[in-house]
Structures are given as structure tokens and as C-alpha cells.
Amino acid sequence: MTGQDLPSQASFLFDNKCDRSRSISRNLPTGRVVAIAQLSTILLLMLFGSVAILAQSTATGTVSGQITDPTSAVIVGATVTLTDTATGGTQTTITNDNGRYLFVNVKPGVYDLNVRRPGFAETKVPEQKVTVGTVTNVNVAMKVGEATQSITVEASGATLQTMNATVGTTLGFQSLQELPNLSRDVSSLLTLQPATAANGSVAGAVRDQNTFQLDGGNNTNDMDGTMNTYTGSYAATGGVTGVMPTPVESIEEFKVNVTNQTADFNGSTGAQIQMVTRRGGNTWHGALYEYYLGSNFGANTWVNNHTPTRDSRGNILSPKTPLPSNHYNRFGVSGGGPVGPSFWGGKTYIFANYEGRRYPQNTTVEKRVPSALLRAGVVQVQDANGTFQP
Missing domain, CATH: 2.60.40.10 (Immunoglobulins)
Structure with missing residues (x-):
């Protein structure tokens, strides 16, 4: 009897309706067991290998x-x-x-x-x-x-992209730093692209059809696709963003394809937003930043300046209503560089970014309150001339 003819026994336990257990034995040829194991290994390699290739291709x-x-x-x-x-x-x-x-x-x-x-x-x-x-x-x-x-050979200037018909824009780190951005989140720059509306809809597609990718991984909100229907948006004007916040200081490159996207990357009818995080280099570099926007630096409104503040009895406490106290504070630190010449068998580089946000908010609420006569029990009704009579 050869090795391939040797039987292999596998046991399975089942619970029947009478709460009794029984054992069922089947003889499986060893060759079939090996073939099944090899097939399972190949399927796993294909599954995880394809995911890795996809992640790399969309970030490189x-x-x-x-x-x-x-x-x-x-x-x-x-x-x-x-x-x-x-x-x-x-x-x-x-x-x-x-x-x-x-x-x-x-x-x-x-x-x-x-x-x-x-x-x-x-x-x-x-x-x-x-x-x-x-x-x-x-x-x-x-x-x-x-x-x-x-x-x-001297490097030539930018040439027309002829590899495909995709229409879009790519912004590098320097451009991301210099462009005005109130929220300091890269996703806010989506609205600066051609064929893009202020609410984030692109080329006539609904705004929840945009696809966000961060380092090759999916960064799109699976619930609404916009990050502003059920949750707060990272964009300054409540625009469309990805799930993970993408501070300007952490992104190396930002690319938006608005139409004619190729089938190898895009998975929706809207825009395709690809972002790649920064990486360390041969020299250490870093940044410390803070952006502050507060009511103490802003002017009061015309209405507030002409509306006195009163107490519960109607006495004037101030000739104007103060501006509600609030602020938006965004701060962080970033840095990167080489870890060591022989760490993990070769050169290794690291980059990290931390960002915090503090934004306590309050507002002025206006409500109708009873007049002094009504509080005294006097009810007034308009006559034919429109004059209130007790």
C-alpha cells in the first residue's frame, strides 16, 4: 500500500433534537486532504496578495x-x-x-x-x-x-498626460501648505477642482458617490459617503470628507480625478480622491503649528450692537448684546526622519503627526416672553384699528 492509499479518518459531532450526540466517521484519502490543503493555501495567498497589490497600486x-x-x-x-x-x-x-x-x-x-x-x-x-x-x-x-x-539630460517641464483620458489635478506638499484652507484638512480642497460644486458633488453625480483613498486603503464613509449626514465633517464648510481626518501637515500628495477615471482604481460615479501620507527621509524634519479662530478677535454684529441686554424684569444691563464667546483651536506637531542604518535589516524611516482640536461653542437664543401687562394678568386684544386694548 502506497502513501497515497493510506486512509485518513475525520470525525464530526452533531447534536440531534433529542440532545444526544453521535459520532460519524468518514475515510478521506490522504492525497485528497493534501490537495484540499494546497488549494486552501493558494486561495488565501490569492486573496491577501490581491489586497496588498491593490493597496500598493492606489498609493503609488x-x-x-x-x-x-x-x-x-x-x-x-x-x-x-x-x-x-x-x-x-x-x-x-x-x-x-x-x-x-x-x-x-x-x-x-x-x-x-x-x-x-x-x-x-x-x-x-x-x-x-x-x-x-x-x-x-x-x-x-x-x-x-x-x-x-x-x-x-535636463529635466523637461510638465507635459500633457497622454496615458489615459482622466481629468483631474495633483497637488504636492508645498502646494497643500500654501493654498488657503480654513479647516486645514486636505479634503476641503476637493471643491477647488473643475466640475465640482460647493457641496462636493462632482460632474453631476450625487456627492455620496465620491471615493476617498488613503495610502491605498478605503477611507470612504460606508453609511452616507459624505461624513456630514450623520457625523460632523472635517471640512470648513461641512463639505465631503473621508472617515479619517487628513491634516495638511500629514499628507504628501493629494490627487482628485473628476471624470473619465480608469476602472483599475475608481469604484463609484463621483470623484476619486487619492491621498498619500508623508514619509521620513535621510534628514530629520518637523513642524509645530497652531491655528486659532476666536470671537475675541472678531467684530460684533450690527444687530447685537443695537440690541440692549436686559434682565428678567426688563431693566437694561448693557446698551448692546455681546458676541457669543467661542473659538476654534487646531494645533499639532509632526516629524520624521531615519530610524537607523541597519534597523530591521536596512534603512528604516519614520514619520508621525499628532493633531488636536478644541472648539467649545455657544450661541444667542431669542425667545418671545410675556410683557409686563401680561405678567400682571392683563390680556390685550387688537381693535379694528389694530390698537391693542385691555
């Missing part, structure tokens, strides 16, 4: 291009190196039979591209910006020369 970008010689013929086997200017990390690949190369899951940032091939001078293309969810296409034409020679 892609760099691709073609390497050619002076006659525009493709160069096969060229070594292409992509270097992160913030951390110094590198990725390397080889051009295929069509002279093309591809880097996937590239974190947003600025990168230097370096191309080497025996018989050609080394070519460098510095400061290529990679944005979330987009393909950065960098074609390089190498020149014949010694390997010790180096040619630097």
Missing part, C-alpha cells in the same frame, strides 16, 4: 519608458536605475526586447533616472516627479561613447 505611481540609440533603434539589455532623492533608495531593471523598462509601485516623490549600457555613455535624467496613480513616461536616447563618460 509607475515609471516607464523606452531606451534608444542615436538612430532611434531600441537598446536591449540596458541597465536602468531609479534613485529616490529623499532616501537614496534605488530600484534597478533591464530593458526588454523592445527596449522598454518598467518600475511599478513607486512611492510619490522626486527620482533620478540612470541608464547604462556597454558601448554607450552613461545617461542621467534627474528630478523626475512621480505622482500617485499615474504613469511617468521617461524616454532616453543614449549616445555612443565610453562607459566612463556621463551625459546629464
